[in-house]
Amino acid sequence: MVIELVKEDVFGESSPLGLRETKFFTFDSLHLESGEVLSPVTIAYETYGELNNQKDNAILICHALTGDAHAAGISKETGKLGWWEIMIGPGKPFDTNKYFVICSNVIGGCKGSTGPGSINPNTGKHYGMSFPVVTIRDMVNAQAKLIDHLGIERLFCVAGGSMGGMQVLQWVYSYPERVKTAIPIATTLRHTAQQIAFNEVGRRAIMNDPDWMGGDYYGITFPANGLAVARMIGHITYMSDLSMKEKFGRKLRNKEKFGYDFEAEFEVEQYLKYRGETFVHRFDANSYLYITKAIDYFDLGDNKDLIKKFYNLKTKFLVISYSHDWLYPPYQSREIVKVLKYAWVDVTYCEISSTYGHDAFLIKNQEQEHLVTHFLNNAYSKGE
């Protein structure tokens, strides 16, 4: 079997899940929160493990801003490991020996699901900025169609960090009966002014780039400079002051003295430059606009209304935050917990101590593994 033979990704790292291929599911239309209708809609997704006969072992993994459906294993297309390889696989927290794990690319994205870079069937051209604005709720409604398609009535768990965590919360909000357990990580009930502000600056950088051309750049050019700046801003917010100090400090690239010029002299400058430049090869600028906008729109509503909405909800929660995450600080996770507690919902909360910032949930750490493993074990063994 090919899967057995190719266990190493392009960087020489191996995965017990071997080679994985992204699949596609297309359905007729989706009514969006804006009132517009998107049609047709394709969802790119991957699955790991097997759905059992009772169909009660399915876990939906939701990705963050720049993620994709390739959450684990080695991609047949890119040769790279999945973005949550540390968490998904046999014997791992999302244990593919026990659970059927699904990950799908969000609509509005650029990794196989319908987004601004897709062809608009009415015009035969790329949507560009004629693509309708989508919300987290729209993303979740599209995922629900995929879950229907897979014959799953109720998900054993929905889990994700950052924007993935917003989808988790939206799932419970929109489909409370369909989610047995939920793991929102490093996320919030609503986007704050500061969070909107960072996204807006990134969008401005893209839209200011002359190569953006009002979004109609496909096949002609690409707003690489603008998108790189947006990514650089993002990267600063994903790390912490402390982790940047530990990783870069004031280290210079390759000389003992300052160059007294405007090249990237400090290691941190070079790192951001590299991150910006590589990102533009793997992400569509218009998708960056649409997805950040969906995040900015995210607001589950007033806490009082939420408590009513969630009152006596049967879904069990594990809420995780990270101590040095200043983009989605622990106080926002505690607010989720507070709302759930007031609504008499079963919730476990843990703030994991880590010098990494927001990105911490993507980096191997035993505490997160331990918490998720035991939370799932517990809920699964108890059945209904």
Place this chain on the structure above:
Amino acid sequence: MVIELVKEDVFGESSPLGLRETKFFTFDSLHLESGEVLSPVTIAYETYGELNNQKDNAILICHALTGDAHAAGISKETGKLGWWEIMIGPGKPFDTNKYFVICSNVIGGCKGSTGPGSINPNTGKHYGMSFPVVTIRDMVNAQAKLIDHLGIERLFCVAGGSMGGMQVLQWVYSYPERVKTAIPIATTLRHTAQQIAFNEVGRRAIMNDPDWMGGDYYGITFPANGLAVARMIGHITYMSDLSMKEKFGRKLRNKEKFGYDFEAEFEVEQYLKYRGETFVHRFDANSYLYITKAIDYFDLGDNKDLIKKFYNLKTKFLVISYSHDWLYPPYQSREIVKVLKYAWVDVTYCEISSTYGHDAFLIKNQEQEHLVTHFLNNAYSKGE
């Protein structure tokens, strides 16, 4: 007298200092830290109050990144109040009835002092990016020439916030005998990786703008989009998560519903847009590059060496930080205090509680006024 007649600025606010005019001092040359020589050098400055006969009542105020020499009174040129009007004037903390207050524009700036927008006498053209890279030390050395020119041997006080605070620290470092008291506010001994990162992204935004034209845009065009993005990033870092929440929250501009488009719909987006757009009318993009670079280079050295350097220094310090300042967080001010304490230097420290972020030192607050007033009173009454 005109000064008596015009006491209101363009916004209808008045100043007891009346109309003020920026003066200019030009000297032959300045040897820069990079090894280059800048020649000639003009320093724009303003003064408030009178130098006494003993010449022991002079206070030098140092401005932050986008400040200028016009610290107080109503500018004859722009009709606007000075940037530290709250702190400078008769009966105010920097009491012009008692003290002779000086504020000068930094070299590399664009408010009258020699900078990249000045004419290079060797070519007859604007310097642009041929302007030499300057450092905080170079800025201070240029100020020292002005202080010489004004016939002042020893400053009673050097004070400033943010980059102004770096100049304060550099003054004490470079000219310990010439500074009787020092007030560094919301500042640091060295720029960290995160601080460098934010500046670098701003610089990239400017340099990516096609209208930047390698810096040679004078009289032709202006990289307004790039500079606006840089300013927007800056503004986010000057406020706090909490102050943005209090000021904007998720408030929309003028409609009840989302527009589902990419206009600035949230108030915070509109605010940043406005701040970005107005900034480009008052600041030169190349100066933004040079001054942020000077800030990034700022590093007074290793703490151990600093303790040796400052050992038994006679300068008295008042160090102030702000609780919600995450750009120059209180821990950086405490580090200044620690170094000074280890060096047996007389230092008073106060962290002022404020929901404003870094900008707090520019906003009227009684605690800062009280602390500065009494610190100066005390030091002044004690004479030597």
